[in-house]
Amino acid sequence: MANSNLKLLGCWFSPFALRVKIALSIKSLVYEDIEETLNAKSQLLLQSNPVHKKIPVLLHGDKPICESTIIIEYIDEVWNSGPSILPSDAHDRAMARFWAAYIDDKCMLAMVKSVRVEDAEKRKPYLEEIEDSLVTIEGELQKCCREGKGYFGGEQIGLVDITFGSLLGMMGIIETMNGRKMIVEEKHPCLVKWADRFASDPNMKGLIPEHEKLISLMRLGKE
Template structure:
């Protein structure tokens, strides 16, 4: 596979881009990583994802595939000789898809809420509580999914691991910036152990941003976000 055959439009801090990178790593697919500049959108991005104009976009044999979880499923279905990402059993697949959708539709918006709501605001406490409740649901789901292995996917990282794990660095950054505890050893011991296994996995460790580097990036973003609009 020549590198030019597979391109990924992305950026190192994006959890959604990380999903595609982990899936490509699991399948040992070489790819060209084309990083978008923050606050700019390349011609190639606008052409490849005209509906959302967002990263990640996987370009395979000149055809663009958008939306991170759809990209992960595509990678699993195209490079079938590598380890499977989705579970093989249809019911297990449905459960993995259910929680992955929950993470994107309900849980991660609350994580983002913590960052966006002003300090001291009552809604901030609510967002922290929503994140904690979501993690407890996922803690309960873990032993039903993992079949005794270290991962939601069992012995190996799978679809749900990727869907949740890509947010771990942002979770730590959110904890630091807001002085809150989100992933709590006492309440979610399974997830805490899982998070360690996930971050040290061969397919993950080189694409998971260091917390301090991501923290710096987050501070730059926040400064931009809070700056008065230019006239």
């Protein structure tokens, strides 16, 4: 399923670009990985996403597709002979979209806000929001586990796994910033196992940014 007609405008530390890379990996699609420098945005990025001027953008031939979840759905629909990323049943698909949106609207937003706040005291409400959402996500994953599924999506990585899994790098940063683990065995037994399974999944090979590199980048950004 090689396809040299695919270009990804991304960035090595972006969880949103990572989501697209995971989807492309699941479908065994070959693509040109174009690393954007965020300070001086390329002409190609500005042309391809004139509304938001943001990565990730997938270029399929000359057609740009923007926004990570929309790109994932596009990949799943166009290369539908590969392993499915969204479930085939309409209700299961609606539920996958629901949980992907939940992870972005609740967990991810609080994570982004917490990383931006220097003052540890002011960070607390965001950390509480993250913790609340982790309890909800653990609850959903426990249902999947009771049904014998290893992933939110079933036996293999699906939309919800990609959405949450792409945030594990940022979660690591938050853990380092605050000197404590966020996803812990006592509160989130299923998520702990899931995170290990996700990180060692063959589809993730070479895709997860190194923790030390992320930490260095964050320190650089704050200097």
